[in-house]
Amino acid sequence: GENVEQHPSTLSVQEGDSAVIKCTYSDSASNYFPWYKQELGKRPQLIIDIRSNVGEKKDQRIAVTLNKTAKHFSLHITETQPEDSAVYFCAASKNNFNKFYFGSGTKLNVKP
Amino acid sequence: DTAVSQTPKYLVTQMGNDKSIKCEQNLGHDTMYWYKQDSKKFLKIMFSYNNKELIINETVPNRFSPKSPDKAHLNLHINSLELGDSAVYFCASSHPGGQFFGPGTRLTVL
Numbered sequence: 001g002e003n004v005e006q007h008p009s010t011l012s013v014q015e016g017d018s019a020v021i022k023c024t025y026s027d028s029a030s031n032y033f034p035w036y037k038q039e040l041g042k043r044p045q046l047i048i049d050i051r052s053n054v055g056e057k058k059d060q061r062i063a064v065t066l067n068k069t070a071k072h073f074s075l076h077i078t079e080t081q082p083e084d085s086a087v088y089f090c091a092a093s094k095n096n097f098n099k100f101y102f103g104s105g106t107k108l109n110v111k112p
Numbered sequence: 113d114t115a116v117s118q119t120p121k122y123l124v125t126q127m128g129n130d131k132s133i134k135c136e137q138n139l140g141h142d143t144m145y146w147y148k149q150d151s152k153k154f155l156k157i158m159f160s161y162n163n164k165e166l167i168i169n170e171t172v173p174n175r176f177s178p179k180s181p182d183k184a185h186l187n188l189h190i191n192s193l194e195l196g197d198s199a200v201y202f203c204a205s206s207h208p209g210g211q212f213f214g215p216g217t218r219l220t221v222l
Binding site for chain 1: 143145153154155156157160162167168202206207208210211212213214215216
């Protein structure tokens with residue numbers, strides 16, 4: 001089965017700096033890679049996703065990159081703000097969406 | 113409001129009791145899921161259903177029984193609750209555009 005690993009487990013940055021969170025996956029058949037943001041006491045919320053036919057996707061201050069050959073994908077947040085502080089999860093799935101494999105989460109702390 | 117909703121939000125109960133959590137989505141999605149999030153924040157899939165049919169059962173104890181009366185609902189019944197069942201349970205649904213989570217049910221077993 002699929003195994004998704006996520007690093008780092010915690011990340012502390014100064015407001016305005018960039019943050020990068022990395023994930024690797026093991027199953028080359030996975031082709032959909034979403035990222036979720038979970039604020040304290042709230043539900044995970046989809047913030048960006050990428051499919052295997054694309055190498056990079058951007059949405060304002062967040063971007064995701066995918067390297068299919070190396071089986072890794074990364075979340076990049078630029079110009080971080082205190083409201084970006086949360087736990088971020090990566091995940092991997094196949095087209096049928098029967099199952100999502102989640103990484104172990106990264107707690108991002110943006111210091112004002 | 114289009115969303116995934118679940119009830120109750122909080123559930124406090126004694127060991128050995130039986131309890132249910134309800135989930136509904138009005139997004140028209142075909143696939144629904146139950147996840148367990150423990151105190152370390154790991155999100156672990158328990159079940160997934162597609163059009164009312166069970167497709168994934170992740171070696172969950174048979175004290176946990178999901179039921180999908182129609183494709184918009186996926187309920188979770190738990191028998192003989194144990195201390196280790198304490199966690200936040202999230203329902204979710206998906207379509208090709210992504211997976212969306214309900215607000216969660218915090219279950220505390222005393």
